[in-house]
Amino acid sequence: MSCLMVERCGEILFDNPDQNAKCVCMLGDVRLRGQTGVPAERRGSYPFIDFRLLNNTTHSGEIGTKKKVKRLLSFQRYFYASRLLRGIVPQAPLHLLDEDYLGQARHMLSKVGMWDFDIFLFDRLTNGNSLVTLLCHLFNTHGLIHHFKLDMVTLHRFLVMVQEDYHGQNPYHNAVHAADVTQAMHCYLKEPKLASFLTPLDIMLGLLAAAAHDVDHPGVNQPFLIKTNHHLANLYQNMSVLENHHWRSTIGMLRESRLLAHLPKEMTQDIEQQLGSLILATDINRQNEFLTRLKAHLHNKDLRLEDAQDRHFMLQIALKCADICNPCRIWEMSKQWSERVCEEFYRQGDLEQKFELEISPLCNQQKDSIPSIQIGFMTYIVEPLFREWARFTGNSSLSESMLSHLAHNKAQWKSLLSKQHRRKGSVPGADPDGPAQSEAQPAARSDDDNAP
Numbered sequence: 001m002s003c004l005m006v007e008r009c010g011e012i013l014f015d016n017p018d019q020n021a022k023c024v025c026m027l028g029d030v031r032l033r034g035q036t037g038v039p040a041e042r043r044g045s046y047p048f049i050d051f052r053l054l055n056n057t058t059h060s061g062e063i064g065t066k067k068k069v070k071r072l073l074s075f076q077r078y079f080y081a082s083r084l085l086r087g088i089v090p091q092a093p094l095h096l097l098d099e100d101y102l103g104q105a106r107h108m109l110s111k112v113g114m115w116d117f118d119i120f121l122f123d124r125l126t127n128g129n130s131l132v133t134l135l136c137h138l139f140n141t142h143g144l145i146h147h148f149k150l151d152m153v154t155l156h157r158f159l160v161m162v163q164e165d166y167h168g169q170n171p172y173h174n175a176v177h178a179a180d181v182t183q184a185m186h187c188y189l190k191e192p193k194l195a196s197f198l199t200p201l202d203i204m205l206g207l208l209a210a211a212a213h214d215v216d217h218p219g220v221n222q223p224f225l226i227k228t229n230h231h232l233a234n235l236y237q238n239m240s241v242l243e244n245h246h247w248r249s250t251i252g253m254l255r256e257s258r259l260l261a262h263l264p265k266e267m268t269q270d271i272e273q274q275l276g277s278l279i280l281a282t283d284i285n286r287q288n289e290f291l292t293r294l295k296a297h298l299h300n301k302d303l304r305l306e307d308a309q310d311r312h313f314m315l316q317i318a319l320k321c322a323d324i325c326n327p328c329r330i331w332e333m334s335k336q337w338s339e340r341v342c343e344e345f346y347r348q349g350d351l352e353q354k355f356e357l358e359i360s361p362l363c364n365q366q367k368d369s370i371p372s373i374q375i376g377f378m379t380y381i382v383e384p385l386f387r388e389w390a391r392f393t394g395n396s397s398l399s400e401s402m403l404s405h406l407a408h409n410k411a412q413w414k415s416l417l418s419k420q421h422r423r424k425g426s427v428p429g430a431d432p433d434g435p436a437q438s439e440a441q442p443a444a445r446s447d448d449d450n451a452p
Contacts, residue, residue, distance in 0.1 A: 158257035173217035328402035371417035
């Protein structure tokens with residue numbers, strides 16, 4: 001370690017000096033410079049979780065270097081290819097997708113506010129750059145670039161950093177999931193009951209939080225990190241481990257990119273804190289807390305969206321809905337997301353079994369089937385939240401459409417579960433609405449990212 005020099009990329013101050021000392025080790029805010037002098041990104045659990053790395057906070061400089069080079073090349077390709085960044089500014093309205101992008105992607109962006117938006121197709125059309133492309137477009141259409149006087153090159157660099165810090169090898173928690181959540185958040189921000197009260201700051205916070213809410217997700221849940229004594233679990237004292245890491249990593253990238261460096265210090269500090277509040281709200285262990293509070297507000301009819309605190313609370317609810325909205329998509333997309341998240345669960349279970357650890361709930365492929373996981377998730381997590389969201393929106397057309405898809409998809413999974421039971425010749429657990437405890441409680445996965 002004597003050959004390594006630590007360089008701070010951002011500074012996050014706490015009242016407690018012990019917390020400040022811990023912050024120096026925060027992987028989202030630190031880079032290591034090796035003997036070659038090439039900066040290597042040091043994110044929390046990159047690369048893919050490997051048992052040999054569970055108690056090791058230092059990763060290969062070669063891996064980080066390759067990642068940095070890939071990020072730089074990605075940005076350079078855009079810089080030299082784009083008419084906009086070559087200084088050839090098109091006439092209004094500003095189009096961030098020029099002839100270098102396929103016309104199909106541009107056409108899809110014209111319908112980005114539709115609930116049947118196919119994020120998988122969009123990701124293919126953008127050559128795996130769905131998150132960057134989507135955010136650039138939404139920042140432009142919402143007027144955020146002009147309002148906050150954002151530099152386009154800096155914005156793109158920041159978004160590339162965020163996209164690259166998602167782990168593409170994760171079946172579910174990857175940049176496509178982040179893009180999907182961002183597109184859903186955009187739809188929710190347009191809900192008439194909310195849209196008329198939102199400020200540009202509210203909109204930017206909502207989109208940024210959606211885009212970065214799972215950044216650098218390792219593909220395993222919080223209990224796994226705790227029982228393997230992972231450095232992130234120790235750093236955050238076993239409390240909202242992944243959510244805290246997503247937030248701190250986002251702040252590190254904001255500061256490294258200097259996207260908001262031109263804004264007053266008090267404003268950037270407020271943005272960082274509000275981003276934290278939004279991302280931390282996605283912790284599934286806080287589901288009942290937020291649901292109870294939302295029900296109380298709706299019952300008492302005391303939501304005052306002119307008030308910044310109430311608007312922020314509804315942004316938290318919107319992000320929670322966007323994060324778990326997959327069961328409310330059309331069946332073809334919803335099914336694909338369900339298969340992806342269960343594959344990620346099963347990978348964790350296989351890893352736990354390999355190293356003789358207790359297999360986490362929902363992670364045993366022999367006992368936890370995809371239909372049973374989905375039925376339990378829809379019944380106990382998704383339906384209660386989206387019913388209250390529909391009450392808030394006044395049963396808007398979007399809310400009614402989501403609840404309709406949810407009911408249809410649940411019926412589909414019940415049918416598949418019945419077929420599985422018939423093939424096995426027995427029906428354990430009787431009630432298809434209430435699978436066994438290990439199957440019916442996705443909240444047992446103590447991260448913000450649950451089965452869609």
